Amino acid sequence: MGVIVVGAGLAGLACARELDRAGVAVHVFDREPVVGGRLGSAVSAGRSADVGAGYFTANDPAFVEQVRTWLAAGVARPWTDTLMTYDRGGPPHASTGPVRFTAPGGLRALAEDLAAGLDVTLGCEVTELPRADAVVLAMPGPQALRLLTPDAAAPAGGTGDTGTGTDGVGLVVEAARLQRWSAVLAVVLTYPERSWPCFRGAFVNNHPVLDRVFDDGDRRGDHAPVLVAHTNAEFAAVHLDRPADAGPEVERATRELLGLPTPATAVHVHPWRYAQPGARPDSAEFVLGDGVALAGDAFGRPRVQTAWLSGRAAGAALAARLG
Numbered sequence: 001m002g003v004i005v006v007g008a009g010l011a012g013l014a015c016a017r018e019l020d021r022a023g024v025a026v027h028v029f030d031r032e033p034v035v036g037g038r039l040g041s042a043v044s045a046g047r048s049a050d051v052g053a054g055y056f057t058a059n060d061p062a063f064v065e066q067v068r069t070w071l072a073a074g075v076a077r078p079w080t081d082t083l084m085t086y087d088r089g090g091p092p093h094a095s096t097g098p099v100r101f102t103a104p105g106g107l108r109a110l111a112e113d114l115a116a117g118l119d120v121t122l123g124c125e126v127t128e129l130p131r132a133d134a135v136v137l138a139m140p141g142p143q144a145l146r147l148l149t150p151d152a153a154a155p156a157g158g159t160g161d162t163g164t165g166t167d168g169v170g171l172v173v174e175a176a177r178l179q180r181w182s183a184v185l186a187v188v189l190t191y192p193e194r195s196w197p198c199f200r201g202a203f204v205n206n207h208p209v210l211d212r213v214f215d216d217g218d219r220r221g222d223h224a225p226v227l228v229a230h231t232n233a234e235f236a237a238v239h240l241d242r243p244a245d246a247g248p249e250v251e252r253a254t255r256e257l258l259g260l261p262t263p264a265t266a267v268h269v270h271p272w273r274y275a276q277p278g279a280r281p282d283s284a285e286f287v288l289g290d291g292v293a294l295a296g297d298a299f300g301r302p303r304v305q306t307a308w309l310s311g312r313a314a315g316a317a318l319a320a321r322l323g
């Protein structure tokens, strides 16, 4: 029967690649019509913009090696090591850190690269645990709970209850329930022209609406007059039921922050209910019950690198077990 991976985000695809490499039959399902999960993009005013991860960094040796292959293939490119920080009441300042990588065609291209040659079915929502030699749920815990405990309503951010599933799945249920998630609204703002000095991207501290703002034209390299603003979790939580209504407030906040002369001519809001997991109490890379694994970026700092490492480790463990 082989292994079924549910979720074609970076974790699921890294897992499937590892299994495939080890000669284990693997099939990936995703409910969306495209791969990539939170490496998402949205089309606004006829142009595609990144609305998921803003960029990625790499410091794990194995992931650094993976990034090298993406760079060599032109899938990814180094973007910048310097971003701005806006603190309330103070002037913005530049801070230099690790190299941030991005993708000219959008970060989803990383997932498309991993998916090449794999058996992937898209547009297929999995509603209960499939029958297979093993199943990997490569997704946020609350989404996994819908498959693990289909009769119970999935909690919005985890309840903290202890799982009591049967057939060895209880460990996985418990891990999924312990995860805490917060939301983000990603808002694509298209302007008549580029009226801002090149700032690449900015962290926004202690702001009632904004958390980060990215120059998507700079990030994608086409210099389109497009910004993508990410809201903070509190603002997103209030607007999750009617995200489009939040667009004008985010547009105004971004314009004020950057001192832009004109409003955006197109505003597109993309809600992420499960955008960012909270910190984990332990250092496990994934959890594996009796034939069911849970993987994803909740197993570490919520980063692209973490998702890849988690999926890859789950795939390697299953390959060893099944082999």
Ligand SMILES: Cc1cc2nc3c(=O)[nH]c(=O)nc-3n(C[C@H](O)[C@H](O)[C@H](O)COP(=O)(O)OP(=O)(O)OC[C@H]3O[C@@H](n4cnc5c(N)ncnc54)[C@H](O)[C@@H]3O)c2cc1C
Pocket (backbone or CB within 6 Å): 006, 007, 008, 009, 010, 011, 012, 029, 030, 031, 032, 035, 036, 037, 038, 039, 051, 052, 053, 054, 055, 056, 057, 124, 125, 126, 127, 138, 139, 140, 143, 144, 147, 184, 186, 230, 272, 274, 275, 276, 295, 296, 297, 298, 302, 303, 304, 305, 307
């Ligand atoms: C707004 C935002 C900003 C971010 N910024 C950064 C950043 O700057 N740097 C960084 O490194 N990371 C960032 N991240 C985090 C990064 O995007 C994630 O760590 C990574 O993409 C998670 O990958 P994953 O495979 O674990 O999960 P996901 O990408 O969420 O994949 C889960 C997949 O499972 C599928 N799925 C769920 N339920 C089902 C079902 N029942 N049936 C079928 N399919 C299902 C989903 O459709 C999805 O494709 C950001 C994320 C968001 C949302």
